[in-house]
Amino acid sequence: MEECxxxxxxxxxxxxxxxxxxxxxIRSYGIEVKK
Structure with a gap:
């Protein structure tokens, strides 16, 4: 995600x-995605 x-x-x-x-x-692992 960071690379993209x-x-x-x-x-x-x-x-x-x-x-x-x-x-x-992403949801199942509780990862927070920052845009």
């Missing part, structure tokens, strides 16, 4: 997962 400047779509693409999967993982 908080851009979830770009981060998900790099990780090879869907944007919704990334959002769910």
């Amino acid at each position: 400047g908080g851009n979830c779509t770009k981060s998900a693409r790099i990780l090879g997962i869907s944007r919704m999967t990334l959002y769910n993982k």
Whole structure:
């Protein structure tokens, strides 16, 4: 997320997962995303 400047779509693409999967993982781990 830091490398992508908080851009979830770009981060998900790099990780090879869907944007919704990334959002769910962020929420489940309690990660705070700063834009």
